[in-house]
Amino acid sequence: MAEDYLTDDEQLENVKRIVSENWVWVVGGIVLGAALVFGYRFYDSSRNNRALRAAAQFDAMTAALDANDSAKARQAADGIIKDYPTTPYADQAQLVMARLYVDQGQLANAVSPLTVVMNGSKDAELRHIARLRLARVMIDLGKPDDALSTLAADTPGAFAARFHEVRGDAFRAKNDPKSASTEYKAALEGGDARSADSALLQLKIADLGESPAPAVAVAKVPSADSSNKAKP
Numbered sequence: 659m660a661e662d663y664l665t666d667d668e669q670l671e672n673v674k675r676i677v678s679e680n681w682v683w684v685v686g687g688i689v690l691g692a693a694l695v696f697g698y699r700f701y702d703s704s705r706n707n708r709a710l711r712a713a714a715q716f717d718a719m720t721a722a723l724d725a726n727d728s729a730k731a732r733q734a735a736d737g738i739i740k741d742y743p744t745t746p747y748a749d750q751a752q753l754v755m756a757r758l759y760v761d762q763g764q765l766a767n768a769v770s771p772l773t774v775v776m777n778g779s780k781d782a783e784l785r786h787i788a789r790l791r792l793a794r795v796m797i798d799l800g801k802p803d804d805a806l807s808t809l810a811a812d813t814p815g816a817f818a819a820r821f822h823e824v825r826g827d828a829f830r831a832k833n834d835p836k837s838a839s840t841e842y843k844a845a846l847e848g849g850d851a852r853s854a855d856s857a858l859l860q861l862k863i864a865d866l867g868e869s870p871a872p873a874v875a876v877a878k879v880p881s882a883d884s885s886n887k888a889k890p
Contacts, residue, residue, distance in 0.1 A: 708745075712745045713747070715738050715741070715742070716734075716738060716750065716751070719731055719734035719751065719754060722734055728758050732755065732758055734751075735751040735754045735758075736751075736755070738751035746780075749784050750784075752772070753775060753784070753788065753791075755771045756771040756795075765795050766799065768795050769792065769795060769796075772789075772791050772792040772795065773788075775788035776792055782815075785812075786812070789808060789811075790809075790821065792805075793806075793809050794824060794827070796828075797831050802828040802832045805831075806828050806829075809828075819845045819846075819855075820845070822842070822844040823842065823845040823855070826839070826840075826841030839863055842859050842863045846859045
């Protein structure tokens with residue numbers, strides 16, 4: 659505590675001595691702090707610019723799809739996958755690549771991009787979608803057992819009805835109408851009977867030679883006129 663009894667001049671001289679002895683560390687700390695601040699700002703700016711470029715590339719891809727220009731869509735999707743693999747746009751680009759392959763009848767080539775999304779996407783919904791599409795591709799490739807294995811490796815959650823439907827398609831491809839019908843009916847029970855998918859499921863069940871499950875009746879709200887007629 660001797661410093662408490664030093665005069666102002668003596669304290670100033672003491673500070674000067676400490677600074678002179680440690681100036682390298684002081685300056686180094688200032689330079690390091692400045693470098694860290696600059697580095698973070700540069701990284702943040704670079705990340706934002708990268709996201710903007712990825713978004714622009716994604717817009718170009720979707721515009722090409724809307725224009726039915728598969729060549730440009732493929733080029734844009736490939737660019738996103740190569741240049742921005744860690745962005746959410748990369749998953750969408752992989753799905754687009756798979757779709758283009760399927761549209762062009764190159765089913766085997768669609769397996770890889772769908773597998774990448776199924777196994778690597780951070781979005782659970784996209785993983786489910788990729789798994790379903792991969793299972794459908796496997797069925798079209800004449801590999802229904804692989805399709806069933808693909809679907810069995812995941813818990814479908816909200817996608818349960820769609821998983822049942824694709825499993826039904828796989829069993830149908832295996833010439834197992836009983837199992838197919840069971841899956842279709844499970845899908846029908848788990849879905850909305852008033853939707854277009856439910857109508858398709860009814861047709862699939864009927865095509866197997868079985869009676870389709872009854873549709874859910876929609877209650878009709880009485881009109882004002884009918885209400886008035888009911889009054890005495």
